[in-house]
Amino acid sequence: MAExxxxxxxxxxxxxxARALRRQKLRALGxxxxxxxxxxxxxxxxxxxxxxRSVENDIVQNTLPGTIAVLTAREETxxxxxxxxxxxxxxxxxxxxxxxxxxxxxxxxYEQTGASSMFRRTGRAVxxxxxxxxxxxxxxxxxxxEDPAHWAATVEAxxxxxxxxxxxxxxxxxxxxxxxxxxxxxNLEDFLFTALYLDLRDAxxxxxxxxxxxxxxxxxxxxxxxDAFIDADDKWGAPQIWETLTLYAPKYTPGxxxxxxxxxxxxxxxxxxxENEQIYITLFGRTIWMSLLITFSCIALGxxxxxxxxxxxxxxxxxLLILVLLPFWTSLxxxxxxxxxxxxxxxxxxxxxxxxxLVDNANRLIMINNQFGTIVAMTHILxxxxxxxxYSVMQTIPPSYLRAAKSLGxxxxxxxxxxxxxxxxxxxxxxxxxxFILAIGYYITPEIVGGTKGVFISxxxxxxxxxxxxxxxxxxLGTILLVAVLVLYWAYDKIVGIDNVKLx
Amino acid sequence: xxxTKTLMVTTALTVASGTAFADGHMASDMTLVSWGGAYQAxxxxxxxxxxxxxxxxxxxxxxxxxxxAVAKLRAMNExxxxxxxxxxxxxxxxxxxxxxxxxxxxxPDEDLAAAPDGTSAADDFGDLLVSDCFIPxxxxxxxxxxxxxxxxxxxxxxxxxxxxxxxxxxxRSLEKRPINNMEWALLCDGVAKDDVYDVLATAEGxxxxxxxxxxxxxxxxxxxxxxxxxxxxxxGEVVMGSTYNGRLFAAIEEQDQPIGMLWDAQVFxxxxxIIPAGLSPExxxxxxxxxxxxxxxxxxxxxxxxxxxxxxxxxSAPLVGKHETLGIDMAPHxxxxxxxxxxxxxxxxxxxxxxRDDIDAKFQAWLAQ
Numbered sequence: 077m078a079e080x081x082x083x084x085x086x087x088x089x090x091x092x093x094a095r096a097l098r099r100q101k102l103r104a105l106g107x108x109x110x111x112x113x114x115x116x117x118x119x120x121x122x123x124x125x126x127x128x129r130s131v132e133n134d135i136v137q138n139t140l141p142g143t144i145a146v147l148t149a150r151e152e153t154x155x156x157x158x159x160x161x162x163x164x165x166x167x168x169x170x171x172x173x174x175x176x177x178x179x180x181x182x183x184x185x186y187e188q189t190g191a192s193s194m195f196r197r198t199g200r201a202v203x204x205x206x207x208x209x210x211x212x213x214x215x216x217x218x219x220x221x222e223d224p225a226h227w228a229a230t231v232e233a234x235x236x237x238x239x240x241x242x243x244x245x246x247x248x249x250x251x252x253x254x255x256x257x258x259x260x261x262x263n264l265e266d267f268l269f270t271a272l273y274l275d276l277r278d279a280x281x282x283x284x285x286x287x288x289x290x291x292x293x294x295x296x297x298x299x300x301x302x303d304a305f306i307d308a309d310d311k312w313g314a315p316q317i318w319e320t321l322t323l324y325a326p327k328y329t330p331g332x333x334x335x336x337x338x339x340x341x342x343x344x345x346x347x348x349x350x351e352n353e354q355i356y357i358t359l360f361g362r363t364i365w366m367s368l369l370i371t372f373s374c375i376a377l378g379x380x381x382x383x384x385x386x387x388x389x390x391x392x393x394x395x396l397l398i399l400v401l402l403p404f405w406t407s408l409x410x411x412x413x414x415x416x417x418x419x420x421x422x423x424x425x426x427x428x429x430x431x432x433x434l435v436d437n438a439n440r441l442i443m444i445n446n447q448f449g450t451i452v453a454m455t456h457i458l459x460x461x462x463x464x465x466x467y468s469v470m471q472t473i474p475p476s477y478l479r480a481a482k483s484l485g486x487x488x489x490x491x492x493x494x495x496x497x498x499x500x501x502x503x504x505x506x507x508x509x510x511x512f513i514l515a516i517g518y519y520i521t522p523e524i525v526g527g528t529k530g531v532f533i534s535x536x537x538x539x540x541x542x543x544x545x546x547x548x549x550x551x552x553l554g555t556i557l558l559v560a561v562l563v564l565y566w567a568y569d570k571i572v573g574i575d576n577v578k579l580x
Numbered sequence: 581x582x583x584t585k586t587l588m589v590t591t592a593l594t595v596a597s598g599t600a601f602a603d604g605h606m607a608s609d610m611t612l613v614s615w616g617g618a619y620q621a622x623x624x625x626x627x628x629x630x631x632x633x634x635x636x637x638x639x640x641x642x643x644x645x646x647x648x649a650v651a652k653l654r655a656m657n658e659x660x661x662x663x664x665x666x667x668x669x670x671x672x673x674x675x676x677x678x679x680x681x682x683x684x685x686x687x688p689d690e691d692l693a694a695a696p697d698g699t700s701a702a703d704d705f706g707d708l709l710v711s712d713c714f715i716p717x718x719x720x721x722x723x724x725x726x727x728x729x730x731x732x733x734x735x736x737x738x739x740x741x742x743x744x745x746x747x748x749x750x751x752r753s754l755e756k757r758p759i760n761n762m763e764w765a766l767l768c769d770g771v772a773k774d775d776v777y778d779v780l781a782t783a784e785g786x787x788x789x790x791x792x793x794x795x796x797x798x799x800x801x802x803x804x805x806x807x808x809x810x811x812x813x814x815x816g817e818v819v820m821g822s823t824y825n826g827r828l829f830a831a832i833e834e835q836d837q838p839i840g841m842l843w844d845a846q847v848f849x850x851x852x853x854i855i856p857a858g859l860s861p862e863x864x865x866x867x868x869x870x871x872x873x874x875x876x877x878x879x880x881x882x883x884x885x886x887x888x889x890x891x892x893x894x895x896s897a898p899l900v901g902k903h904e905t906l907g908i909d910m911a912p913h914x915x916x917x918x919x920x921x922x923x924x925x926x927x928x929x930x931x932x933x934x935x936r937d938d939i940d941a942k943f944q945a946w947l948a949q
Contacts, residue, residue, distance in 0.1 A: 178679035189938040193930050196679065352787070355945040421751075422816045445801055523804055528756075528947040536944070542651040544937055545676065 130552035133329040136321065139180040140167040142243070144325045147318070153343065154315045161302040161312075162274060165202065166244050169267040172199045173251055186546050187331065188320045194309045201308035203265070206299045211269040217292035224259045227268070230286065237283040240271040270301075319343050332552035356553065359533040364560065366451060366532070367515035373455045374462040374511050375504060382466035382503070387475070397467075400460050408457065412521045415453040419444040419525070445527030453525045458514055462507035465579050469503030502578035509568065509577065513561060533557060606866040609639045613667040616644035618830060622886035623668070623717075625904070627874040634873075638866070649673060653682045653856055662858045665867045671850040674714035675929055683713035683854040684864070691715075691868055693876035695895035704877070704893045708850055710929050715875055716852035716892035718883065721915035721924070722760050723846035725813055725828040726820035728838045739845035740768035742820060743792065745799055753809045753821030756802035758943035759932055760822065760847050763925060765792035767845060773923075777931050786939055790946050802947070813839050825915050829888035833906060833913070843920040849927040850892065890916035 083092040105112075137144050142163035147156065171177040181195025220226040227245065235242040244267065252259050273293045276282075282290035306313040323341050324331065331341050338354040339346050348354075381400070385393050403411060418424050421440040429435040443449060473496065481491040519534035526532070533553060540550035568574065612628065614620040620642060628640055643664065645652055650673050656662045669677065677683040686692070688709060692701035702709065708716040726736055731748055741748050742764065754761050766776050766785065769792040779785035793800075801818055803809055809823035810831040825846065831837045853875070855867045873879065880891035881899035888910060891897060900911050911917055915924075 175681040179681060182676070182679055185934065186937050190934045192679070193934045196933075353941045353945050355941070355948050358948055420815065420817050528802060531948075542648045544940070545650060545654065545680070546937070 126547075126551055127555050127558075128551075129548050130332050130555050131328045131330065132548065133324060133331070134327045135180055135183050136324050137327055139171050139176050140164065140321075142167045144321070147322060148325050153319070153322075155313055155318060158300065158302050161305055162240075162270070164305070165205070165207075165301050166240075166267050166271060168195075168198060168202050169265060170244075170247055170251060172202055182545070184317075184320055184324065186544075186549070187324060188316060190311060191317065191320070194311050194317065198305065198308045198312070201304075205266065205301065205304040207266040207270045207301070207304075209296060209299060210273040210293075211264075211266050213292045213296040214269055214272065214289050218288040221269075221289065222261060222264065224261060224264060227259075227264065234283045234286065237279055238272065238275040241268070241275050244268055244271040273298075332548040333556070335549055336552040336556055356533070356536070359531070359536060360556070360560070362529075363516055363532040363534070363557075364564075366447065366530070367512050370451055370454050370458060370515045371462075371508050371512045373451065374459055375508065377455065378459055378462035378466055378507065379500075379504070382463050382470055385463070385467045386470035386473075400463050403457070403460060408520060409524075411457055412453055412524045415449065415456070415525055416444060419449055419452065444525050445530070447526070447530040449525040449527065450522050450530035450532075453521050454515060454518060457521060458511045461510045461514060465506040465510065466500065466503035469506070469578050470500050473499045501572075502576050505568075505572055505577040506579050509565070512564075516557065516561060605862060606869060607665075607860070607862040608637055608866075609641070610665040610863075610866055610870060611641050611643055611663060613643045613645050613649055613664050615646045615668065616642075618887055619826070619889075620644065622883050622889075623874075625886050626883035627879040630879070631870055631873050650676055650680075650682075653677060654680060657682050657856075657858055660858075662856045664856055665859065665863055666870060667854050667856060668717070668851065669854055671710050671714055671716070671852065671927070672929055672932060674852065674854050675711045675933055677854055678711045678713035679933075682857055684857050684859075685712045686715055686855070688715075691872060693872050695877050695893065697895065699895060704895050706894060708892050710850065713854050714850075714852050715854070715871055716850045717875060717880060718851050718887075718889035718892055719848055719916055720851060720889045721825045721843075721846040721848050722755070722822055723825050723828070723915070724820050724822050724842040724844075725809065725831070725839045726842055727813055727816065727818075728840045730816065730819045731840075735840055736820065736842055737844060739764055739842065741842070743768045743796055745796055748819055750819035751799050751801050751812075751817060752796065753801045753803050753812050753818045753823075755822060756804045756947070758939045759927070759936070760925075761793060762786070762789040762939065762943075763847070764845060765789040768792065773925075776925075777928055780939075781931070781935065786942055790942065794946075810837075810839075813837065825913075826888050829913050833903075833908065841920075843915070844923050845925060846915055846920070846923075847925040847927055848915065851889075852892065884910050884914065888913040888915075890914040 081089040083089050085092070140163075143160060146160050146163045150156065150160070168177055171180065177195045177199040178192075181192045181199075184191035184195070215221045231238060231242050231245045248263075248265075248268065249259060252263070272289065273296065276286070276290050276293035277298070279290065302312075311317055319342075323343065329341075334340055334346060335349075336356050338349045338357050340349050381396075385396055385400070388396065416423070420426070421442065423444075425443065426435065426440045430437050430440065435441060443452070477495050477499070478491050481495045482488075486494065516532075517534050519532060519538050522531045523535055523538075526535075534557075537550045537553050537557075540546045540553070565574075612623075614623060624642075632638055632640060646668050649667050649669050653662070653664070653667065656664070667683075674683065678685070688702040688705060689700050692705075692715065694700055695704045705716055708719070710716075724736075724739065724742060726741075726748075728735065730750060734747070736742075736748060742752055742754075762780055763776050766779055766789050767773060769788060771779050771785075771788075780789065801808075801812060801821075803812070803821070803823070806824050806827050809818070809821035810827050812818045812821055814831065814835070814837050820842070825841070828839060828841055832839050832841070853871050855864065855871065859867065875893075877893055877895045878899065880893050881896040881901075883889070884891055884896075884900040885902070885904045891900065897914075897916070900914065902908060903910055912919065915921065
């Protein structure tokens with residue numbers, strides 16, 4: 077029978093060992109905890125929050141809860157009837173009080189042109205609908221309805237008989253409660269009386285204590301809220317806005333992702349966007365292709381410099397290294413603008429070429445505001461990120477290997493290609509990953525020197541973040557870019573192997 | 581011992597006077613947001629410096645973030661920490677901020693100063709109050725400048741010269757966005773000025789405008805910063821280009837460049853203040869107090885001494901004088917001067933709020949082709 081090994085204090089050795097290890101791990105975790113929290117709070121959470129916006133769409137349901145409930149429950153399509161318009165009336169009235177309707181208008185304008193002014197205009201009109209007749213009829217029959225306390229008591233007592241009224245009342249109350257306020261006399265708006273009127277019209281008999289109001293409602297002719305809406309903006313009478321509302325009713329939407337891949341949601345399913353609006357696939361392709369080109373030109377230009385740095389005597393190498401780092405002391409904008417001065421048609425390079433006679437004055441070269449300009453400027457800006465990792469790797473390659481190869485009969489080329497180059501590959505790998513990932517996210521330089529054919533996807537992301545405020549679309553584009561980078565990283569790992577990357 | 585006592589007394593006095601000056605219910609420091617450069621300098625000279633002089637103990641800090649104001653304000657609002665007190669934005673951005681609930685609504689007659697003759701602020705600003713949240717300061721225009729030495733003997737007089745590459749060969753610079761360019765394209769494609777927005781509201785009209793722009797696409801350098809066109813004109817990279825009229829004024833009058841103004845079909849736009857929503861009562865009170873002062877008749881007229889943008893108040897126009905350093909009369913350089921304003925557009929805010937997303941998508945796709 078195997079005896080359980082015991083530690084000095086009598087506990088089994090295994091458990092004692094595990095405890096000691098756990099304590100060590102906890103201590104280690106405690107040491108990195110500040111960094112972990114820092115990264116979590118300042119990096120992971122904000123980025124996650126931003127990326128989450130690419131599917132988030134609760135604004136429609138939060139702003140128009142009543143409308144969406146009726147709208148999604150119905151079978152037919154097209155312009156709905158009075159019931160949906162009444163729900164919309166109540167929703168919009170409450171949204172207008174909180175100034176949320178224009179925000180929804182901006183959101184829907186991304187999907188349907190004109191929604192922005194539609195909501196702004198209707199929000200202004202909603203307080204002037206003809207529903208004042210209901211208010212007058214009910215308050216004339218029983219002046220107690222001008223008192224918020226009477227409302228609160230009646231609605232509470234008859235919640236079952238007055239479903240619309242109870243709902244509208246409690247939401248209206250919540251709006252004021254949020255500001256630490258209560259519904260005052262002046263805030264008994266027409267929409268509350270409209271809800272009450274409709275509930276009373278639907279009731280078979282007067283609910284307890286509501287006889288006067290019930291009779292008044294019976295005696296008043298209904299007002300068409302649908303007509304009032306169409307009067308405020310005739311687009312309410314066309315099916316498009318209702319299709320859009322139905323399509324974007326759910327709390328989460330794939331719409332932004334579809335948009336960023338040049339597709340769109342339609343009532344008939346997912347369709348390609350019209351050809352004259354397709355742009356994002358082109359831009360993704362161009363961004364990746366041009367970033368690769370920039371990475372390769374950085375390798376081509378950086379490799380000899382890194383080699384020189386690694387093989388010159390220390391003093392000279394240091395001077396050269398300062399020259400490599402010097403551009404970092406200059407603002408990015410200045411470096412980019414300097415390329416403008418160099419490359420433009422009346423710029424330094426063209427002037428010299430014309431002066432030398434290589435180029436005719438009438439046919440000066442176009443070297444900027446196109447892809448060439450972007451590649452030149454970005455290669456220049458990103459070059460140090462390629463040189464530094466290459467240099468630190470090359471420094472670790474002993475010169476004696478090359479000498480040994482040569483003494484064994486290798487030519488200069490063979491010695492370099494078979495002996496030196498393979499050892500410098502980890503540096504190229506590290507530099508390439510660095511440069512490529514930086515290049516893929518650049519937007520200031522392409523914006524300044526890229527013209528129309530040299531701009532990147534990041535320029536569109538920046539536009540949607542800062543100008544159009546379509547953060548959902550920007551987040552979707554950003555997510556796709558992130559996934560593309562991860563896929564390329566994975567491919568790099570499969571082909572070259574990520575262990576084969578060294579920063580020195 | 582005595583020294584400590586003296587120190588304590590002086591400190592107490594300073595604190596007391598400080599609070600007295602800073603007026604209990606108003607914050608004593610403000611962060612103003614503007615565009616930087618000559619424009620911000622004109623604001624500093626015309627009303628910020630006088631305001632600070634009138635209110636000792638109040639300090640103002642500038643933040644040159646107007647270009648990203650909408651996005652930054654939205655982010656600040658979501659984070660629940662609005663650090664700006666008064667923000668200078670173009671009217672279209674003000675409308676957007678108002679729609680998003682990020683700017684305070686203003687009652688012109690209560691929050692703004694009346695004109696010296698008693699005209700109410702609402703009447704004095706008139707149609708320029710394009711949003712409930714917007715307090716206009718200046719009227720600027722986007723218009724064309726051309727190189728006087730590169731256009732031959734017949735300098736252009738019509739905006740359609742931009743589309744006439746035979747009479748005026750060479751490159752042109754246009755802003756890298758559809759707004760203004762689409763209107764000019766339609767105007768020069770035979771659409772009557774009054775019909776431009778009706779046509780532009782249709783898919784065919786948008787295509788028509790893009791087709792007209794396509795005729796000069798190879799000759800266009802697209803700009804995204806207001807300083808680009810003056811630089812391109814000065815370097816002779818382009819023969820003509822659009823930019824803000826104040827930039828062209830600076831290039832012509834201050835830097836003596838061989839540039840001429842083409843005022844035809846200039847597009848008026850407005851720039852002004854908004855007060856962000858969500859400020860503490862003290863800061864809001866300070867912001868309102870400042871804005872009321874900064875947009876009164878004299879202050880807006882003073883601003884025209886430093887920059888060639890027209891004051892947004894009708895009552896300020898007669899008070900516009902000479903340039904502070906150049907000493908030239910500023911009135912003829914105002915976009916609103918009758919000689920310059922023979923044929924003008926007013927930026928159609930409602931149209932572009934609706935159509936901006938749609939037309940921009942088409943415009944960018946067209947550019948990338």
